[in-house]
Amino acid sequence: MNTADLNHLVESLVEIALTDDSKLRPGADDLILRKRKALARLQDSDSFRRLLEQAEFAERLRSLMDALREKWRDFSSQGIQRIASLDPESFMRHYLLPSVPVVLEAAASEWPAINKWCPQWFQETFGNQDVEISDHRRSDMNYEARFGAHRRTVPFGEFLERVKSDRTNDCYLVAQNKLLEKPAFERLLDDIGDLPGILDRSRKDAESVQLWLGPAGSSTPIHHDLTDGLIVQVDGRKRVILLSPYETEELQRAYRNIGRAGPGIEPIGSTTTRTIGWSGEVVLGPGDILFVPLGWWHCVENLTPCISLSMQNLVSAGYRWDHPDFRGYF
Structure with missing residues (x-):
């Protein structure tokens, strides 16, 4: 999972969590505001920051593996x-x-x-x-x-x-x-x-x-x-x-x-x-x-x-x- 996937997951969780609530409060502007507040609270949590650090590390590791893969392909052409x-x-x-x-x-x-x-x-x-x-x-x-x-x-x-x-x-x-x-x-x-x-x-x-x-x-x-x-x-x-x-x-x-x-x-x-x-x-x-x-x-x-x-x-x-x-x- 990369950082983009992680943010998409968080947004999806917020959407799911507020779906039933939105039926009780149909005001669109109010729903958008509550979504933004919920997303901000979630992204500011220690758990989210740890997940973000892991996702960023995984992206760096993937980039390293990509470079090593290309290097190996050149080396092993014989x-x-x-x-x-x-x-x-x-x-x-x-x-x-x-x-x-x-x-x-x-x-x-x-x-x-x-x-x-x-x-x-x-x-x-x-x-x-x-x-x-x-x-x-x-x-x-x-x-x-x-x-x-x-x-x-x-x-x-x-x-x-x-x-x-x-x-x-x-x-x-x-x-x-x-x-x-x-x-x-x-x-x-x-x-x-x-x-x-x-x-x-x-x-x-x-x-x-x-x-x-x-x-x-x-x-x-x-x-x-x-x-x-x-x-x-x-x-x-x-x-x-x-x-x-x-x-x-x-x-x-x-x-x-x-x-x-x-x-x-x-x-x-x-x-x-x-x-x-x-x-x-x-x-x-x-x-x-x-x-x-x-x-x-x-x-x-x-x-x-x-x-x-x-x-x-x-x-x-x-x-x-x-x-x-x-x-x-x-």
Whole structure:
């Protein structure tokens, strides 16, 4: 709310407050005088002055964000960088601390998971285990916000048959299903390698590392995370579209009528460059790692059956964006 909105609100409140009174005293001049007096009293109150100060601060902050957004668009005109090799100091200096996304190509290619995990291996190894998935998502635009209503426990082998045969967003094993917390799957953590100086091995656990497994066409709508993190592509190919935090107001303006789940990758991918102004798009293959900084909006689509990891155990993971009553989705 800016100062003009605030003054309009105050005038509207005065109008509403005096509507019934005006029926008892139909004199127009008297009504106008009383409105002016009521408005003056309200604008002179401590509460109004505090609201006005907050509105003026919000306008200054918005102006700053507008300037930073234009600066970022100029800086990022080359898109998301892809780096073949990167030492920890350079990663910290050029990407993590300034919050710049980057793809570390094939950085996880030697991890046991990359050379072992695939839908067929999971089916042969864990097919008889029951797992929780997110199911029946196509019928609910707000499936992310109503995650609990879509939780379903199924035989892993049955789910993996759907993963291998269907192109759909109807089913997906997502981070919230907490597969790695189940005793039968804890040993999968041993197949996850390390990035010395970038990942904190002491926090390689099911709280900081989550597994995603879904068919081609499964996706995650636009959202941002509250901490810095990595997307590690284990098997298959994944498409990710990213938007800077500086695009938040433009994004909300463009999609304010979208439900809590937020727009998916197709509306973002088809309209971003026209409506939002700037976005970065990458495709990840097995062994690739994408650094997604805190607050960066992103939406994801699996181009093939995919297995991925999201990891929040970076060595400097103390940065967190806590904001009350805001879930990270529109």
